[in-house]
Amino acid sequence: MLKTLYTAGLFMAATCMFAGKAKAQLKGFSIGPYAEIGTPVGDFKDTHNAGFGGGLNADIKLIAGFGVTGSAGFMYFSGKSYDIFDIEGNRVTVKAESIKALPVRVGLKYKFGFPLLYVKAEGGSATFVGGDSDAYKGTAAIFAPGIGIRVLGLDVEGKYEMWFKDGTSGFFGLKASYHF
Structure with a gap:
């Protein structure tokens, strides 16, 4: 767990430190905070309420309409x-x-x-923190397709995110971020 927190913190610090320099060199680089809410579906909605979270998001424009995106944050479902x-x-x-x-x-x-x-498709991992049961310890794999709109620095995305660990937990999410 500490290793994951350290890695996420290091990623955020490095991104913030080099954002100004990278923006001057990479005209298509942007970074900013995000907030999101998630509504569980399937069996997950029977056991958990809507969740919320936040973090840091970064985008890099590539060629022909393509781009790379990444984020690190925190998510909570009661x-x-x-x-x-x-x-x-x-x-x-x-x-x-x-x-x-x-x-x-x-x-x-x-x-x-x-x-x-x-449109975008993301993958990654969700590291569970503070869980007592085995179901919420360790790491889950993530797959999240979504569609969004970006006007100037404001980015709003609708997505369906799946977490894979001993089965699948899925939720519809709404993510809003502001990029500098």
Whole structure:
């Protein structure tokens, strides 16, 4: 866990330090904070409430409408109380453990002929922090396709994000960021 926190912190610090120099050399480089919300779907919605998070996002424009994107941050989903049946058939109410994770994502972005609209696909890992159960310890793989619009520095994206660890946990997300 400390190794992941250290790596994410180092990534953010290096990106901030070199942002000014890189922007002068790479006209298409931008960096900024983001906030996001996520609405669980499938079995995940039965055990967890809507989540929220934030972090730092960076974009680099390439050629022909393509770009590279990356982000590092924090995401939190609170656990719900739900009913299950024990071995004897009695109804028992249990509360799911809250999820706290550090997602790190990288991906490709493509701007359509209409310059404001883009699609992107990201992959990466979400390292769980502070979990007591084995289900929320370790690291999950991430895949997140999305579509968004960017007007000047404001970037708003809708996405479906999947976390793969002992099954799949998915959520629809809305991510808003401002790039400098």
